[in-house]
Amino acid sequence: MLDPELRELYQQVILDHNKSPRNFKKLETANRTAEGYNPLCGDKINIFVDVEKDIVKDISFQGSGCAISKASASLMSTVVKGKSIEEAKKIFEKFHDLITGKLDEDESIEELGKLAVLAGVKEFPIRVKCASLAWHTMLSALKNEDKTVTTE
Ligand code: ZN
Numbered sequence: 001m002l003d004p005e006l007r008e009l010y011q012q013v014i015l016d017h018n019k020s021p022r023n024f025k026k027l028e029t030a031n032r033t034a035e036g037y038n039p040l041c042g043d044k045i046n047i048f049v050d051v052e053k054d055i056v057k058d059i060s061f062q063g064s065g066c067a068i069s070k071a072s073a074s075l076m077s078t079v080v081k082g083k084s085i086e087e088a089k090k091i092f093e094k095f096h097d098l099i100t101g102k103l104d105e106d107e108s109i110e111e112l113g114k115l116a117v118l119a120g121v122k123e124f125p126i127r128v129k130c131a132s133l134a135w136h137t138m139l140s141a142l143k144n145e146d147k148t149v150t151t152e
Contacts, residue, residue, distance in 0.1 A: 017071035036137030073134035
């Protein structure tokens with residue numbers, strides 16, 4: 001369990017990203033895109049990525065969904081921008097460990113920085129899909145798969 005003060009802070013960050021999502025637009029320079037859908041909650045997302053020499057030069061998203069899915073997409077976009085495809089994959093693996101409870105909290109804050117605000121998701125298994133949707137969709141875009149990602 002997270003301590004109540006930390007939980008409150010994390011909640012504020014999530015609400016802020018939900019209200020003012022970062023990189024929430026269509027990216028005109030995108031050379032890779034993917035679409036994601038989480039039927040369990042109704043979250044829909046489109047990811048736009050501009051990849052140059054295996055580096056995520058720019059990334060953006062559009063879509064509609066719950067606060068967790070939107071905040072996670074917003075945070076993902078800020079964290080992945082400027083990273084290599086390989087790094088983006090590694091960050092997602094760590095993030096996935098965090099939201100499924102495989103990473104302890106001290107470790108997660110050290111390794112994941114601001115993504116740690118989504119740590120509370122692990123207490124709500126149904127929300128794990130909301131929090132991971134943007135990531136699965138981002139990876140699909142990087143792989144240039146031409147299909148809709150669903151969490152089912
Ligand atoms: Zn959701």
